Amino acid sequence: MPKLFRNVAIVEAGESAVVDDLIASGLGRFVVRRLSPTAIVVDHERLPEIRKQLKRLGQTPRVVVE
Amino acid sequence: MSQLTEEAISGLVAYVDLYSLATLKRVTRTLNLSIAASSREGFVQGLTKFLGTDAHRQLLEKRLSSRDWLVLDVLPFRIGPIRIRDFVAALRDREFSPRDALAELERLLSLGCFLLSNELTYNQRQGIDQSSLRIAFHDGWIVLTPAINEWARNHRPTSLGLSPVAAPRTSSEASFSELHRAIFILLSETARKPIRMTTKGSPYKAEIARLADALAPGSPASGRGSKRSKGTSTTPAIFWFALAALIASELLVWNGQEVAPSADAREFLASPTDHQVRRLLTGWLNGRYDDFSRIPTLATFDEPLERDARPDPWRGDDDEYDAFVSLGSIGRARAVVVEALNVGSASDRSAWYSIDDLATLAYQQDHEMLFPRYADFELLNEHGYRSELPGHRQPQVYYGLRRVDARDDADAVLHRDRDWREVEGAFTRQALVESLAWLGLVDVGPSIDSADRFRLTELGQHVFSGSAPPPGAADSAPRAVVQPNFEVVVVNALANTALLSQLDEFAERRSIDRAATYRLTQADLLRGLDRGWTERRVFDLLESTSSAPVPQNVAYTLREWIAAYERLTVREQASLLEADDPAQLDAWLRDPTILSLLAKRLGPTSVLVASKDVERLLAALASRGGPTNVVDYREPRASVIQVRDPDLVELTANRAEPYLVYRLEGFAEPLPRDRKRLTYRLTRDSVGRAVRDGWKGPEIIEFLSQASGAPLPVDVHTRLTGWSGSAAPLVFETLVAVSLPARVLTWEILRAIPSIGPLIRAIPLPGLALVDAADLEKLRAELTERGIETRSEILPSAALEPTRPSDPFLADTIDVLKNPILLLRSELEGFLGRAASLQTRGTPRR
Numbered sequence: 005m006p007k008l009f010r011n012v013a014i015v016e017a018g019e020s021a022v023v024d025d026l027i028a029s030g031l032g033r034f035v036v037r038r039l040s041p042t043a044i045v046v047d048h049e050r051l052p053e054i055r056k057q058l059k060r061l062g063q064t065p066r067v068v069v070e
Numbered sequence: 071m072s073q074l075t076e077e078a079i080s081g082l083v084a085y086v087d088l089y090s091l092a093t094l095k096r097v098t099r100t101l102n103l104s105i106a107a108s109s110r111e112g113f114v115q116g117l118t119k120f121l122g123t124d125a126h127r128q129l130l131e132k133r134l135s136s137r138d139w140l141v142l143d144v145l146p147f148r149i150g151p152i153r154i155r156d157f158v159a160a161l162r163d164r165e166f167s168p169r170d171a172l173a174e175l176e177r178l179l180s181l182g183c184f185l186l187s188n189e190l191t192y193n194q195r196q197g198i199d200q201s202s203l204r205i206a207f208h209d210g211w212i213v214l215t216p217a218i219n220e221w222a223r224n225h226r227p228t229s230l231g232l233s234p235v236a237a238p239r240t241s242s243e244a245s246f247s248e249l250h251r252a253i254f255i256l257l258s259e260t261a262r263k264p265i266r267m268t269t270k271g272s273p274y275k276a277e278i279a280r281l282a283d284a285l286a287p288g289s290p291a292s293g294r295g296s297k298r299s300k301g302t303s304t305t306p307a308i309f310w311f312a313l314a315a316l317i318a319s320e321l322l323v324w325n326g327q328e329v330a331p332s333a334d335a336r337e338f339l340a341s342p343t344d345h346q347v348r349r350l351l352t353g354w355l356n357g358r359y360d361d362f363s364r365i366p367t368l369a370t371f372d373e374p375l376e377r378d379a380r381p382d383p384w385r386g387d388d389d390e391y392d393a394f395v396s397l398g399s400i401g402r403a404r405a406v407v408v409e410a411l412n413v414g415s416a417s418d419r420s421a422w423y424s425i426d427d428l429a430t431l432a433y434q435q436d437h438e439m440l441f442p443r444y445a446d447f448e449l450l451n452e453h454g455y456r457s458e459l460p461g462h463r464q465p466q467v468y469y470g471l472r473r474v475d476a477r478d479d480a481d482a483v484l485h486r487d488r489d490w491r492e493v494e495g496a497f498t499r500q501a502l503v504e505s506l507a508w509l510g511l512v513d514v515g516p517s518i519d520s521a522d523r524f525r526l527t528e529l530g531q532h533v534f535s536g537s538a539p540p541p542g543a544a545d546s547a548p549r550a551v552v553q554p555n556f557e558v559v560v561v562n563a564l565a566n567t568a569l570l571s572q573l574d575e576f577a578e579r580r581s582i583d584r585a586a587t588y589r590l591t592q593a594d595l596l597r598g599l600d601r602g603w604t605e606r607r608v609f610d611l612l613e614s615t616s617s618a619p620v621p622q623n624v625a626y627t628l629r630e631w632i633a634a635y636e637r638l639t640v641r642e643q644a645s646l647l648e649a650d651d652p653a654q655l656d657a658w659l660r661d662p663t664i665l666s667l668l669a670k671r672l673g674p675t676s677v678l679v680a681s682k683d684v685e686r687l688l689a690a691l692a693s694r695g696g697p698t699n700v701v702d703y704r705e706p707r708a709s710v711i712q713v714r715d716p717d718l719v720e721l722t723a724n725r726a727e728p729y730l731v732y733r734l735e736g737f738a739e740p741l742p743r744d745r746k747r748l749t750y751r752l753t754r755d756s757v758g759r760a761v762r763d764g765w766k767g768p769e770i771i772e773f774l775s776q777a778s779g780a781p782l783p784v785d786v787h788t789r790l791t792g793w794s795g796s797a798a799p800l801v802f803e804t805l806v807a808v809s810l811p812a813r814v815l816t817w818e819i820l821r822a823i824p825s826i827g828p829l830i831r832a833i834p835l836p837g838l839a840l841v842d843a844a845d846l847e848k849l850r851a852e853l854t855e856r857g858i859e860t861r862s863e864i865l866p867s868a869a870l871e872p873t874r875p876s877d878p879f880l881a882d883t884i885d886v887l888k889n890p891i892l893l894l895r896s897e898l899e900g901f902l903g904r905a906a907s908l909q910t911r912g913t914p915r916r
Contacts, residue, residue, distance in 0.1 A: 005650070005698065005699050006648060006691065006698045006699070007647075007648045007700075007701055007727075008645065008647050008679070008688065008698050008699070008700045009646045009647075009701050010645050010684070010701070010704070011644075011703040012641075012643075012646045012703055013640070013642050014641040014644050015639070015640050015641075016638070016640075016641065016672065017637060017638050017639075018636070018638075022637060022638060033763045035732075037728045039673035039676045040672055040676070042672075043676070045646070047729075047732070050764070053764060054640070055640070058638070058640070062634075063637075063638050064592065064631070064635050064638075065637075065638035065639055066599065066600070066635050066639045067600070067639075067640050067642065068639060068640070068641045068644075069643055070641070070642070070643040070644050070645065070680070
């Protein structure tokens with residue numbers, strides 16, 4: 005049966021190498037699952053830590069809040 | 071044919087609809103209109119179509135006398151709705167008796183020159199006969215019919231104009247720039263953070279301080295970027311003026327207890343200067359700024375004489391209660407001054423005029439411009455009127471008002487008719503040298519402090535007469551310089567407020583004066599990108615305003631920042647549709663209806679869905695193939711797992727949803743699974759790993775409890791608490807338990823003995839003491855000394871645990887026996903027996 009997941013947190017990049025780097029650099033423990041080479045579902049309850057981690061890694065992502 | 075605007079016509083309908091049917095018929099008859107109407111709506115429509123038209127004008131030209139036209143041209147009538155009482159007062163100053171004034175009003179109402187403008191009693195239509203006007207005397211309002219104003223002007227005697235005077239040698243040239251700067255900063259600051267207002271309509275003190283700091287000369291907005299000196303601001307009057315004008319002109323609008331920029335504030339800033347001034351002029355006329363309190367030569371008897379020591383020039387709702395001059399009166403006086411200025415300078419808009427002459431014109435036109443002169447009964451009393459004909463009128467004082475520079479209290483008092491120049495005249499002067507000068511409409515000379523004459527600026531001439539706007543007034547071409555140090559300087563800032571408001575969205579404003587300085591920073595640029603700015607828009611703006619390419623290093627860095635922003639996207643609270651397999655998702659994407667409800671495809675089986683489309687999507691999927699399972703991560707799943715002692719967690723395969731699995735694997739080890747069930751084991755290592763990843767023991771416990779729908783089994787709970795480090799280390803010490811079974815003696819009693827008390831570490835129960843092993847022998851000796859023998863044996867559980875008898879009376883008796891005083895009494899009553907031998911239990915020291 006198809007599933008619709010609501011209030012999910014997703015990190016998406018233009019290139020898979022970016023996602024691979026993030027996972028290898030400490031974001032991996034927040035990954036719920038990988039949707040594709042360029043998109044991962046992350047733990048929505050740990051977004052503050054995820055944002056801090058991204059900032060530590062020098063990332064300045066676009067944040068889209070539905 | 072009506073030349074009235076749509077807005078004026080709809081206002082007309084509202085006013086005419088206030089009339090009773092009898093009144094409608096009467097006005098219709100008086101105007102010789104043949105309206106074939108069977109209902110009042112028909113009369114309302116018919117009259118509305120006629121009033122203000124050329125035909126109406128032609129009729130009035132035949133029917134009205136020159137005296138009637140003079141009445142219609144009375145200045146206070148032209149500034150807006152006026153009370154019936156004020157109409158009679160104005161005509162009284164023009165030698166109309168009360169009876170004649172009411173008769174005149176009735177006549178002009180029946181000819182459609184005036185209209186009633188408010189409903190006195192809910193849902194009750196009004197009449198215009200004199201007895202109805204008397205009833206409505208104090209609370210009824212009237213307004214000139216649109217277009218009458220203009221027609222009456224043609225009958226105006228030319229003597230109303232002011233006579234030009236010589237230009238002063240020096241003058242203080244008005245400039246809109248200071249007010250313009252204040253307006254821009256207020257709008258910009260409130261766009262960042264709305265102003266919190268009290269329930270009385272005044273800004274909170276913290277908000278005043280914030281905004282006054284932003285307005286301070288040389289101050290960077292919002293306190294960013296450079297040092298601010300402490301204790302900077304007393305709040306300048308122009309702040310209050312700007313705030314009042316912005317709110318009254320609806321450039322700042324209410325949102326609960328806050329005010330924030332309106333939807334058209336940006337458009338306002340981009341509009342030509344003359345448009346901005348007109349709107350702010352209207353705001354000033356209707357706003358809460360208190361010009362009267364700014365008159366330096368006047369004070370009330372209960373306020374400080376120095377202007378700087380007085381409260382701020384702002385009228386909150388709670389200030390009106392005991393205000394000397396009401397805000398409504400101040401608004402009326404402002405309108406009278408503006409209209410007098412308009413009328414007085416009509417013959418030569420560029421000339422210099424005497425301020426005194428203007429004040430005289432305003433006061434002659436409206437003696438009640440600031441203060442009522444007559445009580446209602448005086449205005450309605452024919453006898454009273456006759457006894458107060460010119461020459462017999464009694465002088466009155468301006469109660470509560472005083473001269474600031476008076477020699478003594480007697481000299482401080484101001485009298486009506488004699489001292490009006492120091493009150494109404496001073497108000498007129500104050501409006502010119504401050505409010506109208508701030509608006510850039512008048513110059514005064516020779517200086518602000520000693521001003522005795524004024525003239526309209528080019529901007530003022532345009533606003534009052536519609537002449538061509540001054541050069542630059544309608545020019546909004548921006549100019550800026552982008553520097554290699556990432557600063558953007560906007561030259562002639564206040565002529566480019568549209569540009570400033572755009573830069574505010576993606577750059578940090580450092581300062582604003584004649585020029586404005588911004589700094590391009592990554593954080594501010596990202597803020598702009600979040601608001602919808604793109605690389606192209608940013609570069610287009612910077613390059614078009616500077617007419618040059620952006621410096622190379624700046625361009626490179628900006629592009630880097632933008633690329634970093636676009637490289638990665640974090641979506642929060644997103645909705646994700648998961649197909650059973652790629653083919654299913656492909657099929658959905660080929661279905662036009664479903665495709666229109668889907669957003670970006672993220673993987674072979676995953677696609678984003680906008681929140682607004684979720685419900686429709688679910689309905690569409692249901693209609694095509696059956697239900698879709700909805701999993702909301704904001705709502706924790708309950709009763710989806712089972713937790714079993716001592717360390718197992720199980721869930722059925724059909725409930726193995728990815729986030730649940732992720733959470734379980736975060737603190738438990740997966741065991742080999744079968745088709746139907748997933749099993750996890752909690753171990754010291756797995757829980758330790760979770761803790762290193764940032765989880766806390768209570769969080770894991772709460773998660774498992776929630777997911778299982780039941781409290782955790784005790785051993786699981788205990789293991790999680792211990793392995794997660796949530797339990798503080800337990801502390802133990804080796805002591806000896808000494809039991810005293812006898813009820814006649816308790817440890818509390820024995821502890822009172824000086825040589826025994828220090829040997830007892832604790833008394834957890836009345837009959838049980840804990841003693842350090844090193845003190846045991848000494849205690850035994852002390853007890854033996856007193857005839858109490860001891861022996862070592864295993865104590866029964868009963869001696870080590872509290873017990874309560876089932877008989878509550880007996881329980882009370884035991885409690886009583888703990889009390890030594892009561893014990894003594896019980897001894898007297900025969901409860902004493904021989905002291906039972908004490909039993910001891912010891913454990914060796916570690």
